[in-house]
Amino acid sequence: MSATPILEVRGVKKHYAARAGMFGEKTSVKAVDGVSFSVMPQESFAVVGESGCGKTTLGKLVLALEKPTEGRVLFEGHDVAKMSRAELKAMRARMQVIFQDPYSSLNPRMTVERIITEPWDIHGLHKDPAERSRRLHKLLDDCGIAKSFLDRHPHEFSGGQRQRVGIARALALEPRLIVADEPVSALDVSIQAQVLNLLKDLQKERNLAYLFISHDFSVVRHLCTRIAVMYLGRVVEAADSETLFNDPQHPYTEALLSAVPVPDPSIEKRRKRILLTGDVPSPLKPPSGCRFHPRCRYVVDACRTQDPALAEARAGHLAACAVLPFKDKRSDAALVAV
Amino acid sequence: MEPVLSVRGLRTHFVTRERTVKAVDGISYDLFPGKTMAIVGESGSGKSVHALSILGLLPMPPAKIVAGEILFQGRDLLKMTPAQMREVRGNRVAMIFQEPMTSLNPVLRVGEQIAEAVVLHQKKTQAEAWAKAVDLLKKVGIPHPEQRVNDYPHQFSGGMRQRAMIAIALSCEPDVLIADEPTTALDVTIQAQILELMKDLQREYKTAIILITHNIGVVAEMADDVVVMYAGRPVEQAPVGELFKNPKHPYTKGLLASVPSIYERKERLEAIAGQPPDLGAGDLVGCPFVARCSCAMDRCKTEDPPQFHLEGGRMSNCWKSEEDGGRRTHRFKSAEEAAA
Ligand SMILES: Nc1ncnc2c1ncn2[C@@H]1O[C@H](COP(=O)(O)OP(=O)(O)OP(=O)(O)O)[C@@H](O)[C@H]1O
Ligand SMILES: Nc1ncnc2c1ncn2[C@@H]1O[C@H](COP(=O)(O)OP(=O)(O)O)[C@@H](O)[C@H]1O
Ligand code: SF4
Ligand code: SF4
Ligand SMILES: [Mg+2]
Ligand SMILES: [Mg+2]
Numbered sequence: 157m158s159a160t161p162i163l164e165v166r167g168v169k170k171h172y173a174a175r176a177g178m179f180g181e182k183t184s185v186k187a188v189d190g191v192s193f194s195v196m197p198q199e200s201f202a203v204v205g206e207s208g209c210g211k212t213t214l215g216k217l218v219l220a221l222e223k224p225t226e227g228r229v230l231f232e233g234h235d236v237a238k239m240s241r242a243e244l245k246a247m248r249a250r251m252q253v254i255f256q257d258p259y260s261s262l263n264p265r266m267t268v269e270r271i272i273t274e275p276w277d278i279h280g281l282h283k284d285p286a287e288r289s290r291r292l293h294k295l296l297d298d299c300g301i302a303k304s305f306l307d308r309h310p311h312e313f314s315g316g317q318r319q320r321v322g323i324a325r326a327l328a329l330e331p332r333l334i335v336a337d338e339p340v341s342a343l344d345v346s347i348q349a350q351v352l353n354l355l356k357d358l359q360k361e362r363n364l365a366y367l368f369i370s371h372d373f374s375v376v377r378h379l380c381t382r383i384a385v386m387y388l389g390r391v392v393e394a395a396d397s398e399t400l401f402n403d404p405q406h407p408y409t410e411a412l413l414s415a416v417p418v419p420d421p422s423i424e425k426r427r428k429r430i431l432l433t434g435d436v437p438s439p440l441k442p443p444s445g446c447r448f449h450p451r452c453r454y455v456v457d458a459c460r461t462q463d464p465a466l467a468e469a470r471a472g473h474l475a476a477c478a479v480l481p482f483k484d485k486r487s488d489a490a491l492v493a494v
Numbered sequence: 495m496e497p498v499l500s501v502r503g504l505r506t507h508f509v510t511r512e513r514t515v516k517a518v519d520g521i522s523y524d525l526f527p528g529k530t531m532a533i534v535g536e537s538g539s540g541k542s543v544h545a546l547s548i549l550g551l552l553p554m555p556p557a558k559i560v561a562g563e564i565l566f567q568g569r570d571l572l573k574m575t576p577a578q579m580r581e582v583r584g585n586r587v588a589m590i591f592q593e594p595m596t597s598l599n600p601v602l603r604v605g606e607q608i609a610e611a612v613v614l615h616q617k618k619t620q621a622e623a624w625a626k627a628v629d630l631l632k633k634v635g636i637p638h639p640e641q642r643v644n645d646y647p648h649q650f651s652g653g654m655r656q657r658a659m660i661a662i663a664l665s666c667e668p669d670v671l672i673a674d675e676p677t678t679a680l681d682v683t684i685q686a687q688i689l690e691l692m693k694d695l696q697r698e699y700k701t702a703i704i705l706i707t708h709n710i711g712v713v714a715e716m717a718d719d720v721v722v723m724y725a726g727r728p729v730e731q732a733p734v735g736e737l738f739k740n741p742k743h744p745y746t747k748g749l750l751a752s753v754p755s756i757y758e759r760k761e762r763l764e765a766i767a768g769q770p771p772d773l774g775a776g777d778l779v780g781c782p783f784v785a786r787c788s789c790a791m792d793r794c795k796t797e798d799p800p801q802f803h804l805e806g807g808r809m810s811n812c813w814k815s816e817e818d819g820g821r822r823t824h825r826f827k828s829a830e831e832a833a834a
Contacts, residue, residue, distance in 0.1 A: 346752050347765075348752070349753075350766075374711070374754040374756045378759060378763065412683060415686035418755055419714050419750065419753045432686075432687075435651045
């Protein structure tokens with residue numbers, strides 16, 4: 157692994173104008189509110205969090221589909237906001253995207269062959285028919301798509317098959333980084349496993365880096381080696397995957413992990429669960445101090461006024477909490493018996 | 495103990511001029527007071543159609559209940575008059591849906607909707623019903639219920655709407671609660687709250703719950719017994735611990751092996767190749783799982799496996815279960831038998 161990140165996100169914010177309150181005062185939705193992280197080549201990096209925490213917006217900023225209100229996104233060292241049209245086009249060949257909804261993300265009027273090969277025409281690549289056919293068939297093989305699909309249209313396929321076509325299209329230009337926004341969330345479990353295995357194999361064979369956006373910790377644990385947890389537009393914890401699952405340092409991560417049901421009744425029967433009260437507050441009006449304080453069971457007075465920065469709790473393990481990382485032993489008193 | 499609900503050989507088909515979709519094709523089980531029966535299966539496996547059949551909520555035609563009995567406290571719901579059915583529905587058997595926004599009335603205050611359910615089923619004045627609505631909102635954990643009772647559904651978050659739906663379902667203290675993917679649209683921390691609430695209420699009222707889900711983790715957390723559905727039929731039924739420890743049907747084995755878990759990092763998931771059959775593409779021949787089954791034998795291609803009773807009250811619809819000493823039964827009576 158080389159030492160230069162393929163993707164760097166530095167202090168990025170995205171605020172959308174909005175109106176709030178009875179008189180419609182002007183305000184803003186702080187969809188992403190100061191996020192930094194980097195992804196190394198060939199790394200699979202996950203951004204996890206509950207709905208509305210800003211994951212998709214972050215993905216759009218990385219893909220240069222939205223302009224940040226503040227901060228910078230660097231792809232292979234270059235600021236995507238400062239790229240010319242031609243540079244953006246070249247970048248898009250190296251950074252591709254896979255969407256959640258395989259139903260709406262493929263053009264219904266195109267055949268599967270056209271869908272997969274269109275990026276070559278856009279970029280003026282592989283015009284030699286023999287070369288083109290060889291590459292197309294390699295993609296079909298790698299993604300587990302039958303050759304008989306080539307002249308058929310997306311509506312003739314199941315969700316899992318469509319997602320394979322979406323993946324083949326994303327791979328056509330041999331990108332270095334794939335941004336995948338909930339790529340398996342719409343799929344049934346047995347199909348989800350097929351697509352996850354495919355993503356894992358492709359990463360190994362093609363030395364890909366993933367920015368994997370998901371709300372599902374089980375999926376993320378299976379696929380990703382580093383994880384950032386988001387809450388209300390911020391990263392509250394980031395660590396390598398095994399560390400995060402075994403020793404979470406932020407109270408939100410701790411509660412989130414305990415809320416995920418485990419597919420094993422013998423574990424579920426003796427598991428303790430931390431129940432968070434209330435809902436995620438609105439990003440229109442995030443709470444003062446630490447944004448998590450209204451729902452946090454470790455809250456101390458200082459949390460209501462002081463906003464903790466993302467800081468190293470252990471070597472290479474970042475957490476934005478002033479209390480939990482410094483507790484020697486966490487009390488189990490507040491845990492709810494299931 | 496007597497079951498509160500017994501489903502016997504239920505078959506619900508959608509019949510149109512072009513084709514017949516056998517959405518539910520022979521499901522039987524007993525549901526006991528205070529217990530949770532999980533119905534698990536992939537999208538399109540017939541879970542919701544089965545639930546709507548119990549409540550008589552399917553549009554008929556095209557839906558048609560071809561065979562079966564649904565015994566609620568010993569009386570067959572399928573033989574009841576519409577008036578009798580209305581009495582059962584909402585009073586004795588209640589249902590909550592995946593998307594609470596579509597089942598709440600957007601132009602009525604949440605309180606009015608709960609009070610309406612209370613007045614419908616109990617002899618109460620408007621004022622008493624309103625007070626009961628506040629009580630119920632409090633019970634399902636809505637903060638400041640005295641104020642929130644005046645809100646409209648859009649002023650509630652997804653989790654609060656699902657709580658309001660549960661409050662309506664509970665207003666009549668039902669004997670059976672059918673919950674169709676009640677937490678699928680919710681975030682995990684909110685899902686944990688709702689599942690905890692359902693468990694508390696079950697303990698308090700001894701409600702029997704039919705929990706429909708595709709989430710294997712939710713099954714492990716909530717269920718006492720499980721029915722696994724595939725292509726409109728049950729393929730395996732067992733107490734939850736037994737099912738996970740020792741799945742019998744190849745589909746159940748594949749399903750359990752294909753779920754990732756936060757408890758361990760598997761190098762590879764054991765995906766089931768292929769996809770479920772299209773129920774509208776004509777009659778299935780042989781076992782519905784044959785195209786994806788790694789244990790398939792010759793007879794599986796042509797002979798539809800019957801249901802085999804195994805030890806411990808388990809059932810499996812697989813020819814392999816015959817070798818395990820399973821006692822053969824039928825998923826449903828044949829048309830001639832039913833007519834006789
Ligand atoms: N009104 C209808 N007309 C025709 N076919 C229908 C109708 N409703 C459902 N079906 C078919 O019945 C089968 C079972 O549908 P059902 O909605 O019960 O599945 P499900 O298991 O609940 O799936 P999901 O998890 O997607 O909700 C499917 O093949 C479906 O296409
Ligand atoms: N174009 C937009 N205008 C106003 N608000 C937006 C817009 N896009 C996203 N938001 C808001 O930003 C927050 C984060 O959204 P999003 O990134 O889509 O969340 P996620 O993908 O994690 O569910 C939400 O509160 C959402 O409503
Ligand atoms: S800073 Fe305080 S409120 Fe915020 S997560 Fe840590 S303990 Fe909880
Ligand atoms: S009956 Fe045959 S094809 Fe069907 S699940 Fe059993 S072994 Fe597999
Ligand atoms: Mg999103
Ligand atoms: Mg359904």
